[in-house]
Every structure is written in C-alpha cells, then in structure tokens.
Amino acid sequence: MARYNPKEVEPKWRAAWAAADVFRADNRSAKPKYYVLEMFPYPSGRLHVGHARNYAMGDVVARFKRARGYNVLHPMGWDAFGLPAENAAAERGVDPAKWTYDNIAAMREELKRLGVSIDWSREFATCDPAYYGRQQAWFLRLLKKGLAYRKEGLVNWDPVDMTVLANEQVENGRGWRSGALVERRKLTQWFLRITDYADPLLEGLKSLDRWPEKVRLMQENWIGKSRGARLAFPFAGSAPEGFEDGVLVYTTRPDTLFGASFVALAPDHPISEALSAADPKLAAFIAQCRKGGTSEAEIESAEKLGFDTGLRVVHPFDPNWTLPVWIANFILMDYGTGAIFGCPAHDQRDLEFARKYALPVKPVVLPPGQDPGSFAIGDEAYVGPGQAFNSGFMDGLEVEAAKQAAIDKIEALGLGEGATVYRLRDWGVSRQRGWGCPIPVINCAVCGVAPVPEDQLPVELPKDLDFSRPGNPLARHPTFRFTTCPGCKGPAERETDTLDTFVDSSWYFARYANPDAAEPIDKVAADYWLPADQYIGGVEHAVLHLLYARFITRALADEGLLSVREPFAGLFTQGMVTHETYRRQNGDWVDPSEVEIVSEGATRTARLVAAGEPLVIGDVEKMSKSKRNVVAPADMADRYGVDAARLTVLSDSPPERDVQWTAAGVEGAWRLVNRVWAEFDSPPAAATEAWEPRAARRIVHRTIKAVTEAVEGFRFNSAIARLHEFVKVVSTMRAPAGDPERSQVRREALSALARLVAPFAPHLAEECWAELGETGLVAAAPWPVFEPQLAEDEQRVLPVQINGKRRGEIRADVGASEAEVEKIVLDDPEIARRLEGLSIRRVIVVKDRIVNIVAA
C-alpha cells in the first residue's frame, strides 16, 4: 500500500479541473441557479487561516450545491483599495498599484492551491479602472438624484502631520505617526443619503429569514428608529442674538421631560460658537472639547466635561421652571439638533454629568413594584419600563403612552412636534486619500459642483502619486486637479477626495454577474444571479458592510440598474479566527512566527526567537495585518497537503464561533485522509469477521443523511465527525472473493464515501473516485442519494429515568405506543427493583426517545 502523497495528487487534480473547466458558471442554464459568495478579501499579500476557513466553507457549499444539480456561481475578486497600500507606499516607496497587484497575484496562487472551486473567469479587483470607472458612473446617477451631497463632517485631524487620520490611526487619542494629540475638525465632505432608506432597510430585515437573528438585531439597533420629539426651550430673559426661538432640542424620551435638570449644547453648536466669540474661557473650553478622535467609543467613554453658560431656558410644561444651559463634550452636532435636555434619572450619560456638576436628579419613571416615596437613583440611571410619576399630566402612564401624551402636549403648546428619530446618520464617503476611487466631480468657481461628463469616465488615478508625505497625494499632484469646467469651459478643479472603500464593496456581487459589461451592471445577468443565495463572511461585517451593500442595492434598483432589493438572501457569519498579540518593548507588533513562548507553571512569557528579546503578550484579537497576529495556512498545507489543511480549518470548531487558532487538529485530519485513501487503495482482504450487509447499508444511508444535513446546516465539524465514524465502519466491511452481495455493498459504501468527502477534501475524493474506476470527475458527480427505508431501525434503546435521573434502559420497537413502552418499562425487573417502596405518580413517554417515571 502506497502512502497517500498529496504533493503529487493535489496538483494533478487541480490541473484536471482547470482542463475540464468544471467550475465555470453559465449565465443561462436549464438547472436552477445557486450563487454562493464569500466576502472578497483585502489583498494583504498572504492568505491567513481566517481566509482559509472562510473560503473553504464557501467551497464546501459550492461543491455540495453543484453535486445537488445546481448551476453554481462561485466567483472571486479583490477589495483592493485602502490604507495598507498607502502605508506600504509611504514606508517603502513602492507604487501602491504594483504592491496591490503583486499581492493579488500571490494570494490568487494561494487560493488556487487551496483547491477552491471558483470561476476565475469573473475575477476583478476594485482598483481596476474598469471597475471603479463603472462605480463613478453610478455615483453620478446618485448625485443627479440628490442621493449624494456635500456637507460638513468631522474628521480626526493630526495637527503635526496636518493630515486626516483614520480611526485606526488614532491610538489613545494620538496620531500613530506623529504622536500628536488628535483633534476633531470640520471638513466639507461627500455623503450618501442612506437615511432616505432607513425605513426600507429596517422593513427589509423582516424578509431576511435566512440571516442570523443577531445580525438583523444589530442592524435594527444601528438604524435605531424611535418615536421622539423635536421641541424648543425658550430662553428665560434675553436670548443671545439670532437665537430668539430658544434652544431646539431632539429627544427620544419626551416622557421624561419632568425629570429635566439641564439643557446641553454640542461644543460646535451655533449658539456655543456665538457665545464663545465674547468669552475667551468658553472658547478655550470648546477648543478643549475638540481634543480626541471622532469615534463614538472615544467620545462616549471620555470623561464628561461641561461649561455652564449662565443662560437659562424655560421648561416647556411649566413657565415658572427654568433650567441652566450647559455646553457638554458628549453632545454631538451630527445627532439630532446638536442639543439635548438632560434627564439624569433616566439616562446614564446625563447622570454622570449631573453627578459631576451637582445638578438635580429627579426620577420620573417608576419601575414596577417600587414605592414612589422611596424610589431613588444611585449610580445607575433607570432606563427600563414603568409608570410616569412626579410628572403632572403624565402621572400613571406607561412609558410609551407617556411619550405620546408629552408629544400631544408639545404640539398643542406650539413648542414643537413629534418626530421619528433615527440613530442612523448619512454615510460620509469622502476620504482624503490617494489609493481609492476618485469622486468624479469638478468644482467650478462659476458653475459650482459639476459631474464629470460620462464620456470622460473613468477619472483615473495618476500613476505618479507621491505618498512619501502625509496628506492627500491627489490634492498636491501637479496636474490631476486642474481641468476645465464641463459647463462654462473655464478653468476648474477636480474633486480630490476618493470614495470610502465600503462603496467599492457595496456592489461587487452584482458586477460578478457579468464583469465585462459596458454598463456598471448587466441587468439581465444580475437578475438571473441575484440575490446571492448564500453569502459567507466574518461577523465583524454584521453592520457596516452589510448595511451599505443593502442600501446601495436598493438605490441602484431604484435607478433601474437592478431588480432585487436585497442582495443576500442567505447569510452565514463565521466567527473570527483570533490569536494572541505580541509587542516589542517599543510597541511594535511582532508576528507569531517570530515568537517563542516559555511556560513556567502558570506564567507564560514570550520572547523573540531570533534575539531573545522579551515581548509583551497582548490580548487575543481577530487576526489583522495591523497587529501582525496572523498565521498562514501554507505551512500546514506544505506538510500535510491542502485537503488536510481544509479539513482542519473546517473541523476545529463550529463555523460561527470564534476560534483561537491552534494547529493541533491537523494530525486528526491527516489520519482521516490516509484512512479514507487506504479503503480505496488496499486490495480488500478476506473478511475477518462477518458483517451484515443490511446493517452496513443502514450505516451508509444514515451517514449520507447526517452529512447532507450537516452541510446544509453549516455544521461542517459535525459532518467531518460523521466521516471519521463512517471510515471506521467501512474499514470493517471487507468482502471476500465470491461474495457478490458484500462486494456490492462495499462498493456502494465506497462510492458514497468518495462523494461525501469531496466537498471537504476534493483532491483526495478525485483520487478515490478514479480508483473506483469512475471515468468522470467527482467534482461533476451527483451527490449520493439517501434512501430512508434503508436507514431505518426496527428497535431502539430508550433510557429510563426515575425522577429525572437515568436508572436503566429498555428496548422498544420504533414507533411503539406510549402504552406499549410503559408496559415494557414496568415489566423490567431492574426498573421494578428501583421502584420498590415508591409509588408511581406519573409516567412520561417521549416516543422513540426517553421514559421518565415520576415517583415518590
């Protein structure tokens, strides 16, 4: 028996698949279509185990569905714009395009080596002008429709490098390169009006019944629709000039108005700015508030800071009640009106603020079962349900009813109106970066913003951008900016902002339908393929990417470019592959392959393999290039072959769960590969023990059923466990010469085994299939057929519990009635012995499963 040699076998079958072109998807077919898509990767240059896991899963689905008779589309491309290429350009002076395309070439080879069944004829990268040019084309249609517009937005500003920073480039409030304290700065930028689609996006979630509940919940919370109110608090006494209408406030909790203890403005609210002109202390406070980055996490967890303006406003429901007006760092100008009323008893942020500045805390919602006389707020605001109290006309109403009563009153008083409020903000798509899709507009001093004429698309990135200095290289390029206005033909400037890379990934799945189409989307092809039947990707994309893709799909559908409104009918979110992180004393991240771990008792220390330098062991985090905690699957494939590597990443844990990476499972996968191969390779020895053909077929068909259901349910680890068990059984099924019945059952088992293994270990399966004497490819062979009548048992063992504890077991016919089972149980001497001295209160028989006797 020759040992299985993946180094020879695997390349051979990859060549055979390519020669037969078995993975090409047809844009028309008599078969039903199935579109399986994994989130396309950023071309970092090396495949890591997270990628391998993701693409192996998609490949199992693709191969399974092909075997089930579907016309399968399983494409691949590259999310190729983004910061890492710019960083490489800045650090090493390489051209970002060359760097990116080199990485793509390397990763394409690694993916091909993984044996994934992809239709490579549809491949593209988002940095191809042919792709981003089409993106510019539809962007202009959204612009024309008013879905793209400009307004001021906040950015992270590095005052030393004089540049905009990504959130990732801000560490502890400082710029990652300069170390300068980051500030928030306003910049005029492009936005997409996703808020116009807030309701359809929310409604659409209901139809996505093949999405994980948690993702739908996260998106629902992100959209954050709630009924609230917009109302004015008039100034008590004289108002600041220009603000005679008072402070316009947005709230989701008008029911808590009687608990108001202050009104707070954003530091960049127009009133704050007007007041600061005459108040240097306030101006200094506002400058202080701009410190720090723009991320919500940073703002929300920063220490609450406030400045009392000395102004007072009148409570809307009580002309004799006035409230102080503060300016507070945790109020964002982008949310609502940039001003709130604070109700510390029922909002945690307001409570912290009130405690810090000694403002009153008056509870107005009484939790069920609490006494109104004694209920008090401690360190935690009460945000749960209850009845209004201390609230005048609202007293006794539940939260929702109280909200409506407050809104009615506000409207009756003419102070404001009920409003549906969303947490969702418009999508800022401007990036001041050189490696992205140029926004195809021209700014003319005379005509304003003009779209680039369609016949001039794509607006291509210059090939000679200078990334050696911080800042946007497009803005300082010698020629890119300067052009003529398409309207007045006078001199004008091109927009130098590029689009967020989330735009690139918001429609690529539609482009795969026909990546060569002249128009952005080949509607006929897209109507055929979309929606994707199964989308697979990391759960970290649960909100942003998936929401943006849903939005763009709808916007493009409304433009007539597409027919579907939901791009992904089925979604599977795989867990992340995580790994410990390591840093040198100077803070540089270190690759795990360079780390040696030393364990002494319970303490673990890490050091550099080469220099022995001690390292700091950091948190376990998702693998990412920036933290360098990436492990490549290539080493495993080198030693054990691709199939064993695929089996390892698929079987180590349930696919939706995060895994902390370890290669421990590869030994088991390798043994499985060899055990499977041994069944096909070695000549059947004489039967060492009698095996019953009927029982063997029962196991064959049960395995077919179990593997089929496990694959359909994304329980790949369970499917592989069944394969382990099956191989063990098959190895006992030796057929002596001159025993046609056993020979035939053995062949049935082997034929099923080869095809059941195929989605997981496709190269091995081909080799086995050929060994069986089959002429075609197993990649093109139909899935084994499950025959239920062959899988059935006549009898089953039922555990018997007494008072919930297992005390024995009985045998009963499958489908035996409760009465029959009960008789068998009570006739059982062992059970009878256990029941001595007890009286039976109840006997619960769960058909074919279990018996529980309640006795005392």
Added chain:
RNA sequence: GCCCCAGUGGCGAAAUGGUAGACGCGGCAGACUCAAAAUCUGUUGGCCGCAAGGCCGUGUUGGUUCGAGUCCGACCUGGGGCACCA
C-alpha cells in the same frame, strides 16, 4: 460608555427541552519494531469503591419544567461592532 455574541473534560468540541462529553487532539496501556517514527487496538470528566455501583458535574446564581448545556432573570469573564482598518 452603548449594541451584539460566546462560556461544556487537559485541549478543539457534540447534543430538535429528553442517556452530557459524539468526533478529533493530547495522555496512558498494549500490538508491530533490534529500536524509534509511522500505523493499529484498548482506555481516558471528577470524586468514592475490590467490584457491582454511587455521588458530583456544562462560567456564577436564582427561576420555569416530569426533565435544562439548551428557556427566562441577575451577575462574572472573554470576543466583536461603534460610522476613516477591511
């Protein structure tokens, strides 16, 4: 800080509300071998017991149920997202 998720043997894990720990790794014992590796077989949650068997056990804690890893409440720990990482 806010939203979401997860927690089961030494480890990765399995289990439509119905025998907790399938399957794999590792360990232990044995076979093969001059020996080792590889391979194969057996065994392997903890405690008590010669054994039969018993008790305990799914992060903690309380509840629902004839029955809870699974459902509900509170808490602890870890992970993800928080709008410029992708």
